[in-house]
Amino acid sequence: xTYCVGMVLEKGLVLMSDTRTNSGVDNISSFRKMFHxxxxxxxxxxxxSAGNLATTQAVVSQLEERTKAPGERENSLLGMxxxxxxxxxxxxxxxxxxxTQQDANGRSGRNRFTASIILAGQIAxxxxxxxxxxxxxxxxxxxxxxxxxxxxxxxxxxxxILRGYDREMSFEDAVKLLMVSFDSTLxxxxxxxxPLDLMVIxxxxxxxxxxxxxxxxxxxxQEISSSWGDALRTAFHSLPDYRIRK
Amino acid sequence: xTYCVGMVLEKGLVLMSDTRTNSGVDNISSFRKMFHxxxxxxxxxxxxSAGNLATTQAVVSQLEERTKAPGERENSLLGMxxxxxxxxxxxxxxxxxxxTQQDANGRSGRNRFTASIILAGQIAxxxxxxxxxxxxxxxxxxxxxxxxxxxxxxxxxxxxILRGYDREMSFEDAVKLLMVSFDSTLxxxxxxxxPLDLMVIxxxxxxxxxxxxxxxxxxxxQEISSSWGDALRTAFHSLPDYRIRK
Numbered sequence: 436x437t438y439c440v441g442m443v444l445e446k447g448l449v450l451m452s453d454t455r456t457n458s459g460v461d462n463i464s465s466f467r468k469m470f471h472x473x474x475x476x477x478x479x480x481x482x483x484s485a486g487n488l489a490t491t492q493a494v495v496s497q498l499e500e501r502t503k504a505p506g507e508r509e510n511s512l513l514g515m516x517x518x519x520x521x522x523x524x525x526x527x528x529x530x531x532x533x534x535t536q537q538d539a540n541g542r543s544g545r546n547r548f549t550a551s552i553i554l555a556g557q558i559a560x561x562x563x564x565x566x567x568x569x570x571x572x573x574x575x576x577x578x579x580x581x582x583x584x585x586x587x588x589x590x591x592x593x594x595x596i597l598r599g600y601d602r603e604m605s606f607e608d609a610v611k612l613l614m615v616s617f618d619s620t621l622x623x624x625x626x627x628x629x630p631l632d633l634m635v636i637x638x639x640x641x642x643x644x645x646x647x648x649x650x651x652x653x654x655x656x657q658e659i660s661s662s663w664g665d666a667l668r669t670a671f672h673s674l675p676d677y678r679i680r681k
Numbered sequence: 682x683t684y685c686v687g688m689v690l691e692k693g694l695v696l697m698s699d700t701r702t703n704s705g706v707d708n709i710s711s712f713r714k715m716f717h718x719x720x721x722x723x724x725x726x727x728x729x730s731a732g733n734l735a736t737t738q739a740v741v742s743q744l745e746e747r748t749k750a751p752g753e754r755e756n757s758l759l760g761m762x763x764x765x766x767x768x769x770x771x772x773x774x775x776x777x778x779x780x781t782q783q784d785a786n787g788r789s790g791r792n793r794f795t796a797s798i799i800l801a802g803q804i805a806x807x808x809x810x811x812x813x814x815x816x817x818x819x820x821x822x823x824x825x826x827x828x829x830x831x832x833x834x835x836x837x838x839x840x841x842i843l844r845g846y847d848r849e850m851s852f853e854d855a856v857k858l859l860m861v862s863f864d865s866t867l868x869x870x871x872x873x874x875x876p877l878d879l880m881v882i883x884x885x886x887x888x889x890x891x892x893x894x895x896x897x898x899x900x901x902x903q904e905i906s907s908s909w910g911d912a913l914r915t916a917f918h919s920l921p922d923y924r925i926r927k
Contacts, residue, residue, distance in 0.1 A: 590836030594865035598913050610923040619840035635925060645925045658921055666919050667844050670912035675904055677856040679881060679891045 436626035437468060437485035437587030440596070440613055441553040443565045443577050445603050447638040448555045451613040452483045453587075453621075455628030469632040470495050471556075471643060472512055478558040479641050480512050480521055481634060485587035486550025486570070493532045494552070498525070518564040522554050522574050530572030551586045555636065563638055591623045592616030606635050606645070614649075614659045631656075682872035683731035683833030685714060686859055687799040689811045689823050691848050693884040694801045697859040698729045699833075699867075701874030715878040716741050717802075717889060718758055724804040725887050726758050726767055727880060731833035732796025732816070739778045740798070744771070764810040768800050768820050776818030797832045801882065809884055837869045838862035852881050852891070860895075860905045877902075 439452040452468040466488060471481040482498070484491035501511045515521050529552060536548035549570040557563040565577035567584040577584060582602055585593065592615075599612045610633060620627050635645040649656050685698040698714040712734060717727040728744070730737035747757045761767050775798060782794035795816040803809040811823035813830040823830060828848055831839065838861075845858045856879060866873050881891040895902050 588836075590834075590869070591840050593869050594837050594840075595913065595917075597868055598910050599917055606925055607923045610925070611920055612917070614923070615917065615920070622843055623836070623839050655921070655923060662920055663916070664844050666916035667841065669919075670909070670916040671841075671845055671858065671861065673912050673915075674857055674861070674908055675901070677853045677860070677901060679852055679856070 438620050438627040439468060439483040439485055439553055439586050440583060441555045441565050442583040442609055444609055446606060448563050448636040449606060449609040450481055450483060450555055450634045452632050453627045454630055455626060456488045457626055473642050474513055476641050479636055480556035483553045484550055487548045490532050490548050490550040494529050497528055518556055518558060522566040522568060525552060525554060526568045526572035526574050529568060533570055553584050553586055588620055588624050588627050592620040614656060615663055618660045618663060683714060684866050684873040685729040685731055685799055685833055686829060686831050687801045687811050688829040688855055690850060690855055692852060694809050694882040695852060695855040696727055696729060696801055696880045698878050699873045700876055701872060702734045703872055715880060719888050720759055722887050725882055726802035729799045730796055733794045736778050736794050736796040740775050743774055764802055764804060768812040768814060771798060771800060772814045772818035772820050775814060779816055799830050799832055834866055834870050834873050838866040860902060861909055864906045864909060
């Protein structure tokens with residue numbers, strides 16, 4: 436599996452993804468799941484993916500190829516007028532890639548080649564936007580009601596984001612929140628693994644304003660992981676006690 | 682879905698289950714998922730179930746019928762020598778019930794009638810024991826390495842139990858921990874719903890030493906639910922801040 440989260444804040448976008456892929460528990464490797472394309476001062480487009488690795492790599496490679504082929508520039512993410520058209524194009528590419536694999540593999544291929552994508556970015560003159568693209572190629576956009584998207588093993592780390600998220604929060608707090616959410620997930624599920632990729636995109640920056648690859652030796656992550664346990668226990672003991680009536 | 686947790690403590694056993702069942706989001710009802718049979722001073726046996734409601738009710742009803750039919754007393758939970766034989770018998774009944782439904786419904790029935798059961802209890806002269814019984818009828822027993830079992834929608838509420846559980850903890854703390862775990866799950870997933878059923882079984886008590894049906898109006902649950910949000914935020918802000926290098 437995988438765990439990726441994208442968040443819209445007042446100040447911009449924050450994204451985090453893990454790097455574990457596995458086919459069975461005895462075949463584990465690390466692959467980057469976060470990719471971005473930027474035209475400094477004009478646009479930044481980032482995708483994170485969950486699902487079949489061959490599918491997601493095929494989608495990303497095709498997006499990558501297009502940006503490098505000037506002759507096909509009209510298909511490129513770097514030439515599209517809005518984030519909506521970018522989401523539509525990536526959705527189409529994702530659906531077609533999955534369909535090709537499923538057709539080639541008949542009934543046994545059903546649901547094996549599926550994948551989902553979180554798309555985040557901003558194009559000059561427009562707002563930062565965040566989309567969740569389904570394997571069917573359709574998509575939804577984050578709103579003030581649902582200001583973050585998760586894909587993959589999302590359940591373990593969801594309660595803390597539901598409680599901690601605040602649209603007005605600083606980038607520093609958002610990163611801390613994601614660290615806690617990922618730590619809880621890593622502790623509970625072997626199919627999500629370090630290192631983690633982090634990207635902060637400041638509103639109207641049109642470039643990653645901060646990126647980090649967080650390994651298991653990262654001193655900040657280690658500190659969060661150990662002090663979160665203590666902080667949770669303190670929080671827990673601060674709650675009123677249950678009284679057992681016999 | 683469902684959410685049930687069973688825990689072994691030094692002092693005894695603590696069990697909690699929700700009551701929501703649904704077939705689609707427009708067909709929601711409340712059913713008890715926790716049942717117990719006791720011979721005061723000699724044994725207590727409690728089961729909690731997740732999965733197809735017709736299957737789990739059929740299993741529980743058959744267990745219930747047997748305890749009431751003196752002529753079949755040799756099959757009854759109340760006559761079995763050990764918790765292991767109880768687990769074996771319930772596993773057999775669960776497997777047969779599922780198989781009967783699947784046979785009657787052919788291919789379309791595959792995986793539709795499945796269910797899992799948490800079994801907890803103690804028989805005089807032996808230790809309190811906790812089992813997780815699979816739809817296949819086999820089962821595993823809790824140990825010091827894995828001292829609690831969850832069934833149903835277990836992921837949301839798992840991180841807090843992993844962090845908070847301590848075999849030496851008081852019943853009061855264990856109930857508080859389960860309240861927090863259930864609250865996190867209820868906030869994130871509509872298929873788990875109030876009221877909750879709670880049972881505390883003191884070691885060598887051979888009777889429920891405390892039971893409670895916790896409704897959404899329960900003042901203690903409301904207090905936990907609201908103060909846990911505040912306590913989490915305090916815990917979160919007590920963590921060291923991330924420093925963004927630009």
